[in-house]
Amino acid sequence: MDMRLDGRSCLVLGSTSGLGLAIAKGLSAEGANVVVTGRRESSVTDAVAAVPRSVGLVADLSDPAACQRLGREAQRAFGQIDVLVLNSGGPPPGTAADLTPHDMDASLRSMLLPQIALATLLLPQMRTHGWGRVLAIGSSGVQQPIANLARSNAARAALAAYLKTLANEVSGQGVTVNMLLPGRIDTRRVADLDEARARRDEIEIEAVRRASAATIPIGRYGRTDEFADVAVFLCSDRASYVTGAQIRVDGGAISAL
Numbered sequence: 001m002d003m004r005l006d007g008r009s010c011l012v013l014g015s016t017s018g019l020g021l022a023i024a025k026g027l028s029a030e031g032a033n034v035v036v037t038g039r040r041e042s043s044v045t046d047a048v049a050a051v052p053r054s055v056g057l058v059a060d061l062s063d064p065a066a067c068q069r070l071g072r073e074a075q076r077a078f079g080q081i082d083v084l085v086l087n088s089g090g091p092p093p094g095t096a097a098d099l100t101p102h103d104m105d106a107s108l109r110s111m112l113l114p115q116i117a118l119a120t121l122l123l124p125q126m127r128t129h130g131w132g133r134v135l136a137i138g139s140s141g142v143q144q145p146i147a148n149l150a151r152s153n154a155a156r157a158a159l160a161a162y163l164k165t166l167a168n169e170v171s172g173q174g175v176t177v178n179m180l181l182p183g184r185i186d187t188r189r190v191a192d193l194d195e196a197r198a199r200r201d202e203i204e205i206e207a208v209r210r211a212s213a214a215t216i217p218i219g220r221y222g223r224t225d226e227f228a229d230v231a232v233f234l235c236s237d238r239a240s241y242v243t244g245a246q247i248r249v250d251g252g253a254i255s256a257l
Contacts, residue, residue, distance in 0.1 A: 003236035006031035009078035010235065011122070013061065014087040016043035018187040019137055022224035023085055024051045026232040032083070035074045061114035071121040080125045083235045086115040086136040090189055093196055096150035103151055111155040116162060123170065132175035133235045136163055140183045142246060144254045160246065167244035176243035178234050183250025184212055185222040217252035
């Protein structure tokens, strides 16, 4: 299927590894121009080498000034940004009972406020041109909170509420806004969480992985390319009638309807 992304320009946050890098590669494979981003110059350089038709920008989005600078530089790189993929790393694990206002403030500064700032900056061009895609990478915790990930559950739920509100405001102008919810995809982040659980429960890491896989109806962790395929579709011209949606890529793990 032709996704009709030739010549479109995309800004993919957190795209030097994991889900972000897989999405950047997928968009490029469909003919799009891609701005890859990350906090470390060496990682950005490596990502640019792996993604055709890409440029790299280094930015720490916890800094509001860096966030605005990234948006402007991305626009200068390709003239305009048609697709904005909002992706961020997750905060450390922890319980809701131990959550402090300082913890939550730090999570919102990395997982919500930069995303709102970039969407606010780039949406006017999308609306003027009558075409745009905003896609956020969330977590299954948005629909089914994950134990010991209180900060992530809360921050990503706030982003989900913002995106749903935004989708209704811009849907008549050719701009779609969606959220993709990964389950246990085989990334460094998931490996880190598995390792933390293994240390906490004093068991082997492979025992953690087997137990986690047993909770997934498909019976295994997902691959980054499987996740990226769905993301690329939602960013494409083919998904023009999908907006305001939360779409799971979790192997059936979420038990809610």
